[in-house]
Amino acid sequence: MPLRPILVSVNVMMDQGAHAGKGLTNRERTKFQVYQERAIREYGVSGIHFQIRVTEGAYHREEDGADIPEKFLTRGMINVFVTSSLSYDIDRERTGGCSIGPHRRVGRFPPDPYYKTFLGVNDAGEGTLCHEYAHHFTLDTRRGSSWAGNFWADFRNDYWLWEQRHGTPIMAFRACANSEWARLDPSRH
Numbered sequence: 434m435p436l437r438p439i440l441v442s443v444n445v446m447m448d449q450g451a452h453a454g455k456g457l458t459n460r461e462r463t464k465f466q467v468y469q470e471r472a473i474r475e476y477g478v479s480g481i482h483f484q485i486r487v488t489e490g491a492y493h494r495e496e497d498g499a500d501i502p503e504k505f506l507t508r509g510m511i512n513v514f515v516t517s518s519l520s521y522d523i524d525r526e527r528t529g530g531c532s533i534g535p536h537r538r539v540g541r542f543p544p545d546p547y548y549k550t551f552l553g554v555n556d557a558g559e560g561t562l563c564h565e566y567a568h569h570f571t572l573d574t575r576r577g578s579s580w581a582g583n584f585w586a587d588f589r590n591d592y593w594l595w596e597q598r599h600g601t602p603i604m605a606f607r608a609c610a611n612s613e614w615a616r617l618d619p620s621r622h
Contacts, residue, residue, distance in 0.1 A: 436480030438618040448516035450492030468562040530561040534574030570606040
């Protein structure tokens with residue numbers, strides 16, 4: 434029996450501030466498109482489909498840590514910020530990706546209600562975007578994580594991605610069905 438589709442809303446923001454304000458190159462935009470198409474194919478196995486909106490003009494500011502101005506972010510969506518390369522404060526492991534969820538005030542940092550993925554296309558591998566989506570889909574980004582917890586989640590998600598890539602639907606990825614950025618497709622029962 435086919436799985437009832439889950440529709441995931443994604444707000445893709447192309448970094449207009451990259452390359453001294455010239456924005457992403459055509460090659461970098463194409464790389465992201467290839468990564469997103471892979472995610473569409475692979476997560477289709479688990480019945481997850483994407484509704485993508487592209488927001489142009491976005492950039493991130495570096496003062497007090499890298500962040501995206503709120504006018505580019507959207508509640509009820511996973512906000513994917515695509516840039517050429519991520520700064521060390523976002524991507525300490527140099528994987529090309531990082532995902533975070535909403536959080537309360539942390540020290541001097543204000544609360545943040547958004548789900549975000551940062552993707553540095555020149556550092557990312559072809560499976561990085563799928564890996565970052567997995568953190569949202571398994572609800573990892575809803576809870577705080579220690580170094581050990583994140584290590585375990587990375588290992589677990591990569592294993593499940595391998596299984597999914599080989600045709601096995603992963604029910605744990607469908608845990609996101611009741612997230613504010615996902616819903617069961619009402620047209621399919």
